[in-house]
Amino acid sequence: MTELLTIDGLTKAYPGVVANDDVSFAIGEGEIHALLGENGAGKSTLVKMIYGLVKPDSGHMTLRGAPFEPAEPRAARAAGVAMVFQHFSLFDALNVAENIALGMENPPAQRQLAARIRDVSENYGLPLDPDRTVGDLSAGERQRVEIIRCLLQDPKLLIMDEPTSVLTPQEVEILFTTLRKLSAEGTAILYISHKLEEIRSLCDTATVLRLGKVVDSCNPREKSAAELAEMMVGTKLHVPNRERTEPGDVLLQVTALSLKSANPFGTTLKDISFTVRAGEILGIGGVAGNGQDELLAALSGEAPTPTGCVKLNGDGVGHLGPNPRRKIAILAAPEERLGHAAAPDMSLTENALLTAAIREGLVNRGFLKWPAARGFAERIIQAFDVRTPGPANAARSLSGGNLQKFVIGREVLQRPDVLVVNQPTWGVDASAAAAIRQALLDLAGNGTAVIVISQDLDELLEVSDNFAALNEGRLSTPRPARGLTMEEIGLMMGGAHDLEVAE
Amino acid sequence: MDLSAINPLVLMASIMVAATPILLAAIGELVVEKAGVLNLGVEGMMITGAICGFAIAVETGSPTIGFLAAMAGGAILSLVFGFLTQVLMSNQVATGLALTLFGLGLSALMGQSYVGVKPPATDKLDLGPLADIPVLGRVLFQHDLVVYLSLALVLVVWAVLKYSRAGLILRAVGENHDAAHALGYKVIRIRLMAIAFGGACAGLGGAYLSLVRVPQWTEGMTAGAGWIALAIVVFASWKPGRALLGAYLFGGVTVLQLNLQAAGVAVPVEYLSMSPYLITILVLVIMSADRSRAALNAPASLGRIFHASN
Numbered sequence: 012m013t014e015l016l017t018i019d020g021l022t023k024a025y026p027g028v029v030a031n032d033d034v035s036f037a038i039g040e041g042e043i044h045a046l047l048g049e050n051g052a053g054k055s056t057l058v059k060m061i062y063g064l065v066k067p068d069s070g071h072m073t074l075r076g077a078p079f080e081p082a083e084p085r086a087a088r089a090a091g092v093a094m095v096f097q098h099f100s101l102f103d104a105l106n107v108a109e110n111i112a113l114g115m116e117n118p119p120a121q122r123q124l125a126a127r128i129r130d131v132s133e134n135y136g137l138p139l140d141p142d143r144t145v146g147d148l149s150a151g152e153r154q155r156v157e158i159i160r161c162l163l164q165d166p167k168l169l170i171m172d173e174p175t176s177v178l179t180p181q182e183v184e185i186l187f188t189t190l191r192k193l194s195a196e197g198t199a200i201l202y203i204s205h206k207l208e209e210i211r212s213l214c215d216t217a218t219v220l221r222l223g224k225v226v227d228s229c230n231p232r233e234k235s236a237a238e239l240a241e242m243m244v245g246t247k248l249h250v251p252n253r254e255r256t257e258p259g260d261v262l263l264q265v266t267a268l269s270l271k272s273a274n275p276f277g278t279t280l281k282d283i284s285f286t287v288r289a290g291e292i293l294g295i296g297g298v299a300g301n302g303q304d305e306l307l308a309a310l311s312g313e314a315p316t317p318t319g320c321v322k323l324n325g326d327g328v329g330h331l332g333p334n335p336r337r338k339i340a341i342l343a344a345p346e347e348r349l350g351h352a353a354a355p356d357m358s359l360t361e362n363a364l365l366t367a368a369i370r371e372g373l374v375n376r377g378f379l380k381w382p383a384a385r386g387f388a389e390r391i392i393q394a395f396d397v398r399t400p401g402p403a404n405a406a407r408s409l410s411g412g413n414l415q416k417f418v419i420g421r422e423v424l425q426r427p428d429v430l431v432v433n434q435p436t437w438g439v440d441a442s443a444a445a446a447i448r449q450a451l452l453d454l455a456g457n458g459t460a461v462i463v464i465s466q467d468l469d470e471l472l473e474v475s476d477n478f479a480a481l482n483e484g485r486l487s488t489p490r491p492a493r494g495l496t497m498e499e500i501g502l503m504m505g506g507a508h509d510l511e512v513a514e
Numbered sequence: 515m516d517l518s519a520i521n522p523l524v525l526m527a528s529i530m531v532a533a534t535p536i537l538l539a540a541i542g543e544l545v546v547e548k549a550g551v552l553n554l555g556v557e558g559m560m561i562t563g564a565i566c567g568f569a570i571a572v573e574t575g576s577p578t579i580g581f582l583a584a585m586a587g588g589a590i591l592s593l594v595f596g597f598l599t600q601v602l603m604s605n606q607v608a609t610g611l612a613l614t615l616f617g618l619g620l621s622a623l624m625g626q627s628y629v630g631v632k633p634p635a636t637d638k639l640d641l642g643p644l645a646d647i648p649v650l651g652r653v654l655f656q657h658d659l660v661v662y663l664s665l666a667l668v669l670v671v672w673a674v675l676k677y678s679r680a681g682l683i684l685r686a687v688g689e690n691h692d693a694a695h696a697l698g699y700k701v702i703r704i705r706l707m708a709i710a711f712g713g714a715c716a717g718l719g720g721a722y723l724s725l726v727r728v729p730q731w732t733e734g735m736t737a738g739a740g741w742i743a744l745a746i747v748v749f750a751s752w753k754p755g756r757a758l759l760g761a762y763l764f765g766g767v768t769v770l771q772l773n774l775q776a777a778g779v780a781v782p783v784e785y786l787s788m789s790p791y792l793i794t795i796l797v798l799v800i801m802s803a804d805r806s807r808a809a810l811n812a813p814a815s816l817g818r819i820f821h822a823s824n
Binding site for chain 1: 679682683685686689690692693694696697698699811813814
């Protein structure tokens with residue numbers, strides 16, 4: 012195999028942190044190369060340097076024997092490097108063709124471009140209508156837009172940053188078929204992920220990054236997932252465990268819940284019904300943008316519903332706002348940490364006050380009880396091992412994992428009867444994720460009804476008793492999580508959403 | 515009351531004159547907002563343009579040079595805003611308000627020696643036979659260049675935003691600046707150019723007030739025209755065609771109520787004076803009543819501070 016891209020001693024430091032420290036490896040032509048590492052290991056910084064978004068402090072790259080120093084993404088694209096972003100770099104209000112034109116150097120006229128989009132997309136089994144508005148597309152379709160945008164430029168190297176986090180298992184299979192076809196045609200793929208099974212089935216080589224350094228490289232097909240995880244984390248991982256308890260009485264009952272989204276590109280909830288018993292964890296899977304945010308809003312009280320739609324112990328609570336619901340022990344932790352779950356520029360004490368004032372008695376006749384609030388914040392910090400100098404620090408100053416532990420801990424310590432969490436471990440490192448999952452399991456063990464909304468299917472299978480999937484605002488009938496296969500889960504999530512397999 | 519004193523032809527002709535300053539400011543602000551920047555300093559840029567244009571026109575004796583100077587003045591002032599909000603990342607709302615106050619004060623200072631001075635007259639464009647068409651000729655074809663320029667500008671802005679690559683990039687920057695940055699577009703540079711364009715348009719609109727519509731210099735003579743231009747942009751759902759409609763509606767009601775005042779209609783003057791503002795806002799609110807569809811056209815990054823995270 013001839014070498015396409017060689018990376019030699021790349022270093023990039025930001026104030027206070029070395030994101031990449033002397034990173035070297037090579038990618039061969041047509042090779043599918045995995046870049047493996049936890050959040051914060053420096054994967055994103057590394058690919059941003061290859062794509063010309065970030066300038067390395069030192070080190071150099073060689074592309075097909077010539078020095079490669081892209082000053083901007085345009086230069087990288089011209090050299091044959093294309094990238095599919097983790098958080099989609101798409102424009103909701105523009106249509107597919109316009110979005111694709113924006114990612115090209117010299118796009119043809121709209122009509123010719125539309126024809127080419129149809130051509131290429133069908134050739135690779137990723138059908139796309141160039142005239143549709145991107146905001147109306149499903150997550151899988153949006154990713155297709157990004158991939159087609161890259162393919163239209165005949166890339167020599169395709170960088171994919173966590174491409175499967177938004178796909179159903181069936182869609183993942185189709186994506187892999189497309190990627191293998193590209194690889195067979197000579198396109199190298201740099202595949203970034205922390206999903207070990209995927210890397211084992213797809214990639215030829217894996218380079219493992221930890222804290223900005225290359226710690227290992229291997230052929231992932233020869234390693235077990237546990238071995239790869241150990242390389243990535245550096246230590247053995249604690250696997251959450253729980254004693255299975257018999258679920259108690261029905262605590263939360265949702266009947267025929269329909270809700271229009273407040274967001275023009277949001278999803279309308281359609282006729283959702285389920286029950287959660289005391290001590291049960293209900294896992295709700297589904298691809299992002301299928302009604303997760305709306306469901307959380309309906310359960311937390313941010314979006315009021317008809318009284319009878321949501322019942323706690325048989326009493327209708329659908330009309331209550333978030334604070335009355337907190338009073339009767341229905342608590343929630345939304346997905347967006349900064350700005351929704353926590354106010355970024357307020358201290359941890361203040362953030363603790365914001366949701367816990369009622370249940371923890373931190374307010375007296377409208378006056379704040381600062382010492383009590385500080386005490387509560389300190390209890391969260393201690394109980395959940397939140398790494399911060401103290402409760403006076405702003406929420407923004409915490410790392411994602413630590414803030415997530417704080418946000419979840421804040422709700423857990425308020426002794427909820429019903430707890431709803433959305434994406435509890437999104438962007439959190441593996442050990443913090445394990446701690447959060449353990450906390451949810453312990454909570455259920457003490458008789459709380461827990462609803463975990465997540466896109467991480469492995470996580471859901473690990474913690475939940477019952478599993479249901481959201482697809483276009485509809486919820487499938489919950490089924491016992493034990494014994495469910497990926498295939499079955501994929502079908503519950505809506506299958507392949509009209510994708511075809513590439514020939 | 516003597517309504518017969520109102521000459522419908524003169525009235526309709528003066529609608530175009532009255533609407534032009536607001537139209538210019540609104541179309542400039544529309545481009546700025548489409549790029550994702552909320553510049554509340556339109557009023558300040560307009561009045562700065564008004565005095566820059568007025569002073570230069572008086573000194574040189576040429577209204578054309580005056581108009582150019584007004585555009586330069588508006589653009590320079592807007593770039594102060596651009597520097598503060600785009601480079602130093604200050605809050606756009608606060609900075610825009612400050613720009614309005616600054617513009618009002620600066621123009622008053624610059625204009626001290628021009629109060630009561632008469633500016634050189636701006637020539638009407640000679641459209642030959644068109645101007646001799648009965649009725650239409652009087653209403654549509656006996657104006658100066660700036661009126662036609664403003665109409666052409668609406669057309670150009672509409673076409674550029676809809677059909678050109680430059681317009682697509684501008685809309686992309688306003689829609690999602692992080693994504694535009696990730697694709698390698700220079701968000702800050704594009705926004706600065708849009709801000710300067712908006713400033714030049716507002717300045718030109720201001721100069722049209724002081725050189726043609728009034729024509730003389732008084733302190734605070736824009737009297738809220740910049741604010742109405744801002745409102746028109748929002749209620750026009752960021753569509754150039756609707757901004758044109760809004761501006762002409764405002765101009766029309768303004769001229770009509772002035773004529774009614776002169777004719778001595780038995781309605782208190784205060785009500786007549788507020789009517790253009792009320793009616794324009796009301797009509798545009800009704801037109802944009804379908805909130806979900808209006809939101810689709812709103813630039814999603816409007817007013818948000820862009821900070822390249824790497």
